[in-house]
Amino acid sequence: xxxxxxxxxxxxxxxxxxxxxxxxxxxxxxxxxxxxxxxxxxxxxxxxxxxxxxxxxxxxxxxxxxxxxxxxxxxxxxxxxxxxxxxxxxxxxxxxxxxxxxxxxxxxxxxxxxxxxxxxxxxxxxxxxxxxxxxxxxxxxxxxxxxxxxxxxxxxxxxxxxxxxxxxxxxxxxxxxxxxxxxxxxxxxxxxxxxxxxxxxxxxxxxxxxxxxxxxxxxxxxxxxxxxxxxxxxxxxxxxxxxxxxxxxxxxxxxxxxxxxxxxxxxxxxxxxxxxxxxxxxxxxxxxxxxxxxxxxxxxxxxxxxxxxxxxxxxxxxxxxxxxxxxxxxxxxxxxxxxxxxxxxxxxxxxxxxxxxxxxxxxxxxxxxxxxxxxxxxxxxxxxxxxxxxxxxxxxxxxxxxxxxxxxxxxxxxxxxxxxxxxxxxxxxxxxxxxxxxxxxxxxxxxxxxxxxxxxxxxxxxxxxxxxxxxxxxxxxxxxxxxxxxxxxxxxxxxxxxxxxxxxxxxxxxxxxxxxxxxxxxxxxxxxxxxxxxxxxxxxxxxxxxxxxxxxxxxxxxxxxxxxxxxxxxxxxxxxxxxxxxxxxxxxxxxxxxxxxx
Amino acid sequence: xxxxxxxxxxxxxxxxxxxxxxxxxxxxxxxxxxxxxxxxxxxxxxxxxxxxxxxxxxxxxxxxxxxxxxxxxxxxxxxxxxxxxxxxxxxxxxxxxxxxxxxxxxxxxxxxxxxxxxxxxxxxxxxxxxxxxxxxxxxxxxxxxxxxxxxxxxxxxxxxxxxxxxxxxxxxxxxxxxxxxxxxxxxxxxxxxxxxxxxxxxxxxxxxxxxxxxxxxxxxxxxxxxxxxxxxxxxxxxxxxxxx
Numbered sequence: 001x002x003x004x005x006x007x008x009x010x011x012x013x014x015x016x017x018x019x020x021x022x023x024x025x026x027x028x029x030x031x032x033x034x035x036x037x038x039x040x041x042x043x044x045x046x047x048x049x050x051x052x053x054x055x056x057x058x059x060x061x062x063x064x065x066x067x068x069x070x071x072x073x074x075x076x077x078x079x080x081x082x083x084x085x086x087x088x089x090x091x092x093x094x095x096x097x098x099x100x101x102x103x104x105x106x107x108x109x110x111x112x113x114x115x116x117x118x119x120x121x122x123x124x125x126x127x128x129x130x131x132x133x134x135x136x137x138x139x140x141x142x143x144x145x146x147x148x149x150x151x152x153x154x155x156x157x158x159x160x161x162x163x164x165x166x167x168x169x170x171x172x173x174x175x176x177x178x179x180x181x182x183x184x185x186x187x188x189x190x191x192x193x194x195x196x197x198x199x200x201x202x203x204x205x206x207x208x209x210x211x212x213x214x215x216x217x218x219x220x221x222x223x224x225x226x227x228x229x230x231x232x233x234x235x236x237x238x239x240x241x242x243x244x245x246x247x248x249x250x251x252x253x254x255x256x257x258x259x260x261x262x263x264x265x266x267x268x269x270x271x272x273x274x275x276x277x278x279x280x281x282x283x284x285x286x287x288x289x290x291x292x293x294x295x296x297x298x299x300x301x302x303x304x305x306x307x308x309x310x311x312x313x314x315x316x317x318x319x320x321x322x323x324x325x326x327x328x329x330x331x332x333x334x335x336x337x338x339x340x341x342x343x344x345x346x347x348x349x350x351x352x353x354x355x356x357x358x359x360x361x362x363x364x365x366x367x368x369x370x371x372x373x374x375x376x377x378x379x380x381x382x383x384x385x386x387x388x389x390x391x392x393x394x395x396x397x398x399x400x401x402x403x404x405x406x407x408x409x410x411x412x413x414x415x416x417x418x419x420x421x422x423x424x425x426x427x428x429x430x431x432x433x434x435x436x437x438x439x440x441x442x443x444x445x446x447x448x449x450x451x452x453x454x455x456x457x458x459x460x461x462x463x464x465x466x467x468x469x470x471x472x473x474x475x476x477x478x479x480x481x482x483x484x485x486x487x488x489x490x491x492x493x494x495x496x497x498x499x500x501x502x503x504x505x506x507x508x509x510x511x512x513x514x515x516x517x518x519x520x521x522x523x524x525x526x527x528x529x530x531x532x533x534x535x536x537x538x539x540x541x542x543x544x545x546x547x548x549x550x551x552x553x554x555x556x557x558x559x560x561x562x563x564x565x566x567x568x569x570x571x572x573x574x575x576x577x578x579x580x581x582x583x584x585x586x587x588x589x590x591x592x593x594x595x596x597x598x
Numbered sequence: 599x600x601x602x603x604x605x606x607x608x609x610x611x612x613x614x615x616x617x618x619x620x621x622x623x624x625x626x627x628x629x630x631x632x633x634x635x636x637x638x639x640x641x642x643x644x645x646x647x648x649x650x651x652x653x654x655x656x657x658x659x660x661x662x663x664x665x666x667x668x669x670x671x672x673x674x675x676x677x678x679x680x681x682x683x684x685x686x687x688x689x690x691x692x693x694x695x696x697x698x699x700x701x702x703x704x705x706x707x708x709x710x711x712x713x714x715x716x717x718x719x720x721x722x723x724x725x726x727x728x729x730x731x732x733x734x735x736x737x738x739x740x741x742x743x744x745x746x747x748x749x750x751x752x753x754x755x756x757x758x759x760x761x762x763x764x765x766x767x768x769x770x771x772x773x774x775x776x777x778x779x780x781x782x783x784x785x786x787x788x789x790x791x792x793x794x795x796x797x798x799x800x801x802x803x804x805x806x807x808x809x810x811x812x813x814x815x816x817x818x819x820x821x822x823x824x825x826x827x828x829x830x831x832x833x834x835x836x837x838x839x840x841x842x
Contacts, residue, residue, distance in 0.1 A: 047779055058764035058777035065766030065775075331768070348765070354643055354661050496746070496765075496772030499646050503687035506770050507721050534683050537656045538646045 004042050012037060013048035024053045025365070027346035028329055031064055039079065040071040066348040067329035068122065068492070069138075069287045076106075076117035078156050081135040085124035085249045086441075086485040087408045087471055088131035096132055096144055097121075103153045117156050123332060123489060124249035125288040128408035128471070129175045129415050137162060138290040141169050172291065174256050175415030178431065180402045181390060182264075182375075182382055183418050189263040190308050192271060192384035197316055201275045205231075208380060211388035212400030217243060217335075217373035218443070218467040220399075223380060226360055226370055231276040233361045233368040240272045240281035240321075241364065241371045243340055247286060247332040248444025249489065251469035253404035254374040256416045258285075258292050261378055262299040266323060268377025270309065271384060272370055273321035281323040282364070284340050287330045296325060332493035333543055337363075337371040339495065350497045351541040375404055375468070395421035399460035407432045409472035425464070426455040434472045439479060439558070441471040445486045446546035449479075449553035479554060479561050480516060486550040487512045494543065501544030504535040508551060515565045525562055529555060604668040606650075619659040619670055620648060629825040630672055631681055631710045633688075633799050634747035635660040636829070639756060645747055646684050647710060649677060656680070682714040690721045691770070693728070693742035694800075700809035701801030703817025707745060709824035724770075731776065733784035736806050737795055744774050744802040754794035762788045774802075799830060 016033040020026035027049075034045045041064045050057035064070045082088075082097045097108075101119055106112040109120045125140065127133035133142040139162060141152070148169070155165055176183060196204040209224035230238060242265060246254040257265055269281045285293065300323055303309045313319040331349045333339045338351040341364050363369025372380075379401065383391050391401040399421035405428060408414045412433030419428065429437055440450045442459075443466050450457070450464070457464045473479060490505040511528045514520045532548035532555075539545050554561055579598040586596050601612045604619065606628055613622035618641060623630050634645040641661035648659040651671040659670075671677065688694075688707060696702050728741040746765065751774075754762040762783075766775045778785035788794070790805060814820070818827060 043779065056761035056764065056777045057779065058761065058766075058775050061775055062764040062766040066768050068768070491769060494769040496767065496769045498644050499684050499687050499691075499745075502746075502770060502772065503691045506724070507687070507690075510722055531683075534680060538649050538680060538684065540643055540646070540658075 004038065004044060006044055006048075009042065009044040010048045010051075013045055014052060017049065017052040022053065024055055025344070025346045027053070027055075027060065027063055028067070028343065029327065031067075031070055032327060032329065035070060039075045039077070040073055063346065063348055066350075066495075067287075067331050069330035074111060074115065076111045076115060077159070078117045079137055080117065080119045081122040081125075082119070083123075083125040083127060083131060083133045083135075084121040084485070084488075085128055085131070086482045087128035087250055088124075088133065089481065089485060090409065090477065091128075091131045093132040093144075096146065096149060099146060100149050100153065103149065104156065116159070122288075122330065123247065123492060124251075126246060126252040126255050126286075127172070128250050129252060129406065130173055131408075135288065135290075138287070139170060140172055140288075140291045142172055170291065172255075172259065174260055176256060176260070177407075177413050177415040178417040178419065180418040180420065181386065181394070182379055182402055182404065183261070183416070185386075187261075187264060187381070187385065189267065189303065190306065190314065192267050192381040193274075193308065193314055195384050196271055196274060197314060197319075201231075204271070204384065205275055207388050208383055211383040211391040212395075213376065213379055213383060213391065214399070214461065215372055216375035216379070216403070216468070217337075218465070220461045220465065223372065223376055226372070227272060227276050230360045230368045230370045235368050237280070237367050238276045238278035239364045239367050239369040240269050240276070240278045241337075241340070241344065241369055242269050242281065242283045242374055242377055243335065243337065243371055244289065244374050245284050245286040245328055245335040245340060246374070247288075247335045247493075248446065248467055248469045249486075250406060250408050250441065250444055250471040251467065252406045252408075253416055253468045255289060255292070257374050257378050257404075258289065258296060262296055263303070264378035264381045265374050266299060266303060266377075267308070268372075268380040269323060270313065270321050271380055272372070272377065274313075274319055276368070276370055278370075279320050279322070281321060282344055283323055283325045284334070284344060285325050285327050286334075287328040290327065293325065293327060300325070331495075332489075333495040333541075336542055338541070340371065341369065348495075350495050351543075352497070354540065396458065396460045396462060398462045403459060403466065404468050405459075405466065405470050406468055407470045407472065409470075410434060410437070410474035410477070411472050419459070421460040422458050424456050424458055425450060428459070428470065429455065429472070432472075434474070436475045437472055438475045438477060439473045439482075441473070441482065441550075442469070443467040444469040444471075445489050446543070446549060449482075449550060449557060451557040479558055480565070483550060483554055483561070484512055484516055490543075490547045494547065498538075498540035498544060500535045501539045501541075501547055504531055504539075504544075505547055507531055508535070508548060512551075515562055518565055519567050520562060520565050521567055525555065602664070602666040604664050604666070604670055606670045607673050613664040617664050619650060619652070619662050619664050619668070622664045623659060623672070628672065629828070630659045631713055631824070632660060633706055633710065633745060634749065636749055636752075636797060639749065639752045642748060642752070645688070645745065647681050649680055649684070651677065678714050681710070682716050683720070685711050685714055685716055686718075686720045688745050689716075689719045690723045691726070692744065693725065699743070699801045700804060701743075703814055703820040704812075704830055705801055705819070706799035706824065706830055707743075709819040712819070713824050728773070731781075731783050732806075733782040734788060734806075735784070736790035737783060737788065738804045738806055739774075739776075739783055740802055740804060741774060742802075743800045745800055746772055746774070747799060749797040749799065750774070750794040750803055753797045754788075754792065757793035760787055760792065760794070762786045762792070762794060 046060050049060050111118045127142045130142040132144045213223040214220040311320045326344050334343045334349040339349040343349040359369045402418050405417045442448050459466050487509040494501045494505045496502045532551045535548045611622050611626045630648045632648040634642045643658045643661040650659045731739040751763040754760050767773050
C-alpha cells in the first residue's frame with residue numbers, strides 16, 4: 001500500500017486521469033485504478049480527481065459512495081468478499097465464513113489491526129453452481145471447503161502474493177450440461193460478419209426479424225425492432241451496449257458465454273454496430289466478473305488483429321467498430337439499462353431518467369443506443385450463420401429458439417442448460433436431477449417463487465417468463481431462509497432514489513425479522529401485504545416494482561411459512577421487546593427489583 | 599399552441615404539448631401533493647408523493663406527460679392511503695420531531711402529513727444518527743430532516759451554478775453531502791441568498807437567526823392547509839422568514 005499524502009497522490013491521480021484521456025465518462029475506471037493502488041478511495045484522491053477532471057468533488061464522492069466495491073476506508077491487503085446468495089448459504093457459506101473469520105482473527109467488515117486482511121459479504125457473484133465462492137481482491141475463488149480455507153489463511157498470513165497462489169484455486173468451471181443451437185456446434189470468428197456483409201444490413205435485419213429473436217434480459221423486446229428504431233433515429237453517433245451485469249441471484253449464464261463463447265457476443269455487437277451504423281460499443285462487465293477482464297481483452301485484441309474490429313472491418317470500407325470494456329463496481333441496479341447507461345457515463349447508477357424517451361432513441365450521452373443482453377447478442381450471431389429457420393422452428397408461438405437456464409441449488413447436476421422455449425418446469429427439474437422439490441425460485445430475487453402445483457407451466461414469454469436463473473429448494477429447506485436472504489438483498493441493492501423502495505425494503509425486512517424471531521402475527525402479515533403492494537405500485541423503476549415479489553409469492557403459495565411462526569397466545573405483539581427497552585433505564589437508576597421489570 | 603384535455607377527478611383540464619400532469623394541474627389550480635417537485639426545476643420523481651392513477655395505473659404526476667384524454671384520479675381514498683404511507687416512510691426514515699423543529703408550520707412534509715390524514719408514524723422509527731452542520735455563518739443544515747428530494751442539489755447546480763450539494767451512499771444510506779474537502783458548508787461558497795437556500799421543503803436547510811421571527815401558530819400552514827396555499831417557495835420566496 002502506498003502512503004497517502006498530496007505529493008504522492010496527485011501525480012498518481014494525474015497519471016490515471018491521463019491514461020483515460022481526461023474523460024470524466026471514465027470516472028468508474030479511474031476510481032478502480034485508485035482503489036487498486038490504495039485499497040480504498042482516499043479523500044485526497046477525490047480532491048485530485050476533482051481538480052484534474054474539473055468536476056465538483058462532491059459529485060466524485062457521490063459516485064465513489066454509491067458502488068459497493070468502492071471503499072471509503074482502507075481495506076486489508078487481502079480483501080475478501082463472500083458471496084451471500086441463498087444457494088451459497090445452503091452450501092455452507094455461513095459456517096465457512098465463520099470458520100475463516102475465526103482462523104484469521106478478524107471481524108466481519110473490519111480490517112485486521114495489522115491491515116493484512118478484511119472479510120465481508122457481497123451479493124451473488126454468479127458462482128452458485130460451484131459455491132460457496134469468494135472474491136479476493138476482485139478475483140474469484142469457487143468451491144470453497146474448510147481445507148481450501150486453511151490454505152488461504154496460511155497464504156495470507158505468510159503474505160504470499162495472489163500470483164503465487166495455487167492456480168487451481170482460481171479455476172472457474174463452465175458446467176455446461178446441455179447444448180443446443182447456441183452452445184452447440186463450431187463457430188468461426190468472423191463468419192457471421194461475412195454472411196451479413198454479403199446479405200447487406202437490410203436483409204440481415206429482416207433475417208433477425210424472421211427468427212423471432214427477443215431480448216434475453218427479461219423484457220423480451222423484439223431485437224429486430226430495437227435495432228431498427230435505433231438505426232432510424234437520426235444522430236451523429238449511435239452506440240451499442242452489451243449488458244453483462246447479470247446481477248440476479250442464481251444466474252451465471254452470461255459468465256459461461258463470456259468464458260467460452262466471447263466471440264459470439266462480440267460478433268453480435270459488431271453485427272449490431274454495422275446495422276445501426278454505430279462505431280462504438282461498450283461491454284458493461286459486472287465488477288463481480290473482474291476475473292474475466294484479461295481474457296475478454298485478449299479476445300478483443302485478437303479480433304482487432306484479425307480485422308474483425310477497428311477500421312474497415314473485413315476490408316469493408318467505412319465499416320468501423322470497436323468495443324471498450326466498462327468494469328462495473330457492484331450494484332444490482334446497474335443491470336437496469338437506464339442505470340447501466342448512467343454508470344457508463346461515469347455517474348451514480350441511478351435510473352434518474354424515466355422513459356420515454358427510451359435509450360434506443362436517447363441513451364448513452366443522449367445518443368441512440370441499443371442495449372442488449374450477452375445472450376441476445378450471441379444468439380443474433382448464431383441466427384446470422386445458421387439462418388432464421390433453424391431458430392424459429394424451435395420454441396413456442398411467441399418465444400422462438402432456445403433459452404439458457406442457470407440451475408443451482410438442490411439437484412444432482414447444477415450448471416448451464418440450453419432448452420428450447422416452451423419446456424415445462426418439471427422437464428427442467430428432471431433434466432438436472434432434482435428430487436423432492438418444494439419450490440423453484442425463477443428469475444432471481446426479483447422473479448417468481450414457483451410451487452409444485454405450477455410445475456407443468458412452460459418457460460416462455462406467454463406463460464412463465466424467465467431471465468434464466470433457476471434456484472431449486474427441496475423439502476428439507478426452510479423457505480424462510482430464502483425470504484430473509486432476499487429481504488437483505490433488496491435492502492442492500494435498493495439504489496435509494498425513491499421513497500417506497502428505499503424505505504419500504506427496510507420496513508419489509510423488519511417485519512420478516514419479526515417472523516424469523518417467532519414474534520409475528522396475523523396483523524403483521526396483513527401489513528406486509530399492504531406494504532408489498534405499495535412498493536410494487538409506487539416505486540420509480542423495475543427494481544422497486546419487483547422488490548416485494550418474493551413476499552407476495554411466498555405469502556400466497558406458502559402461507560404456512562408465516563403462520564407457523566405466529567406468536568402463540570397473542571393476536572398482537574409489539575414490534576420491539578418492551579422489557580428489554582427498559583434495560584438502559586434500569587442501568588442508569590441501578591434498579592434490579594421486580595417492579596423495574598414488566 | 600394547440601390545447602388538449604385530460605380529466606382530473608372528472609374535471610376537464612387543458613394542457614399544451616410537453617406539459618406534465620403536474621404542470622396542467624398546477625395551472626388549473628388543482629393541488630396534487632408533492633415534495634420533490636418544484637416548477638422551476640426539471641421533474642425529479644423521487645419522493646413519489648404525487649402518485650396519481652392514470653388510466654388505471656399508478657404513476658407520478660410530476661414526470662408523466664399529459665396525453666390527450668387521459669383519465670387521472672387524484673383525490674381518492676386509495677391514493678390518500680398510498681400517499682400517507684409514503685409520507686410516514688419519510689417520517690420514520692429521518693428524525694422529524696415537529697414540536698421541537700423551528701420549521702414547524704412552514705414545513706411541507708408536516709403540512710402534507712396533515713393533508714393526507716397522518717395521525718401516527720405507523721411504522722417503526724429508524725432513529726438514524728446524523729450530525730448537524732452549523733459551520734456556516736448564516737445557514738445550518740440539520741441532516742436529520744433531509745428527505746433526499748435533491749431540490750438543493752438541483753438549485754445549486756442549475757440556478758446558482760455552484761454545485762454545493764450532492765448525494766452519496768446508496769439505499770437507506772443515501773445522504774446529502776457538501777462540496778468541500780472538509781464536508782462542511784462553511785468551506786464552500788454557499789450564500790444565504792442562493793436559490794439553494796430557499797428551496798428546502800422541510801427543516802433541513804435553516805436560515806440562522808430567523809427561526810422564530812414568525813411565531814409558531816402564525817405560520818403559513820398554521821393558517822391554511824397546503825392544498826390552498828401551495829408550496830412554501832411559491833407563497834413566500836424567503837422561506838420561513840419575512841426578513842430573508
